[in-house]
Amino acid sequence: MKKMKVSVFSLVVAGSLVLAACGEDNATTNPEEGGGGEAAGLETNIVTIATGGASGPYNIIGSTLAETYSSQYDVNSRTQTTGASVENVNLIKEDKIEMAFTMSDVVSQAVEGTEGFTEPTDKISQIAALYPNYVQIVTTADSGIETFEDLRGKRIAVGDQNSGVEVNARMLLEGYGITYDDIDVDYLGYAEAADGLRAGQIDAAFLTSGLPNASLLELSETLDIRMVSIAPEDVERVAEDQSYFIALEIPAGTYGNEEPVPTAAIMNALVVHSDMSEDDVYKLTKTFFENLDTLENSHQAAADITLEAAQEGLVAPLHPGAQRYYDEQ
Incomplete structure (x- = not known):
């Protein structure tokens, strides 16, 4: 009788394991159950x-x-x-x-x-x-560039060619009456633009991205930089033709800046x-x-x-x- 009891118990355990395994199979093969499968x-x-x-x-x-x-x-x-x-x-x-x-x-x-x-x-x-992607225009503290209009006649990195950064840079420049004929254009990505500023090969750069931009953050720790602002009323004016632009601020302290920097942004x-x-x-x-x-x-x-x-x-x-x-x- 003792052997019989053990055998029945073993069968019960084995049966339970089989049922559990079947349950798991059903759970993984029905993509509509369990909140998305x-x-x-x-x-x-x-x-x-x-x-x-x-x-x-x-x-x-x-x-x-x-x-x-x-x-x-x-x-x-x-x-x-x-x-x-x-x-x-x-x-x-x-x-x-x-x-x-x-x-x-x-x-x-x-x-x-x-x-x-x-x-x-x-x-x-x-x-x-x-x-939002913030338009981050950076120059060196001794460049003489203090306003957006000061970009005219300068050597500017506008992002990789045909990138979103470049498209936005061109639209904003045109909003201020500045075309590529009025500046020396360099098609540089984030890291290359930061290197160009550090080496004195360019005067300013558009680094449009979310905050913070890693290349700009590193640059701010090794170089005395200035962020070029875009006034809210200017963003609104440009947005009359390019409705994607919204007025936001780069918060104080993002790149060592003591005050918030007004700028344009795109979602x-x-x-x-x-x-x-x-x-x-x-x-x-x-x-x-x-x-x-x-x-x-x-x-x-x-x-x-x-x-x-x-x-x-x-x-x-x-x-x-x-x-x-x-x-x-």
């Missing part, structure tokens, strides 16, 4: 995120996001450093990437087929409005290829917002990303997967 993975095997320069917020935040996607979904997710906004939307249009960080004005131009884009596109869908956008499936974009959107703390730890610009403001000022059609996520909130 992250354990089921993604339909796509690759999520390439186009960012910007290696030291910029796009790439720092994007790299953390790619690591999160890779870890959570066992997918090949990585960043691709680029010249930023214009190149990023072109990479989506060319079906070469799945996701990108970009400035809102460039997305709008690409969707509508205006400015540097020859025809409209329906390949770009938006996931969210992100954080950033997170976009995806429109052909990505609704389920995949739902999961990517959900994971993005559930890991905002992790993204903020990588770069403080992400602190300005909020679920509440994510659908404000959208400049491209909202992807159905992102819409599904927002509808659940």
Whole structure:
């Protein structure tokens, strides 16, 4: 009888283990249960995120996001450093990437087929409005440049050619009646522009990004710099033709500046290829917002990303997967 009791007990335990295993299988194979079914993975095997320069917020935040996607979904997710906004939307249009960080004005131009884009596109869908990119115009303290108008006749770094930084710089200069014929233009990214200022090879630079810009922060610690302001009334005037510009301030102490620096800003956008499936974009959107703390730890610009403001000022059609996520909130 003793042996019989042991055998029955063993059968009960074995049966319980089998049932538990079946329950786990059911939990991982039903993508609609458990708030989105992250354990089921993604339909796509690759999520390439186009960012910007290696030291910029796009790439720092994007790299953390790619690591999160890779870890959570066992997918090949990585960043691709680029010249930023214009190149990023072109990479989506060319079906070469799945996701990108970009400035809102460039997305709008690409969707509508205006400015540097020859025809409209329906390949770009938006996931969210992100954080503001601040126009940060920096010069050396002894350059003699004190106002925006003083940039005329100077050698200016305006960002990588066809980047969002360059597009914004050109628009702002034109808003002050300054064309590229009135300055010596250098197409330099963040790090190269900082090096150029340090070496005395350029007079000023546009380093438009979230706050703080790593290259500008490092420069401020080794060089006596001056931030060139843009008055709110001038931002409003330029915004009459370029509605993307808003008036904000670079807070005191960001780069050793004692007072806030008035300037222009443009919202950033997170976009995806429109052909990505609704389920995949739902999961990517959900994971993005559930890991905002992790993204903020990588770069403080992400602190300005909020679920509440994510659908404000959208400049491209909202992807159905992102819409599904927002509808659940």
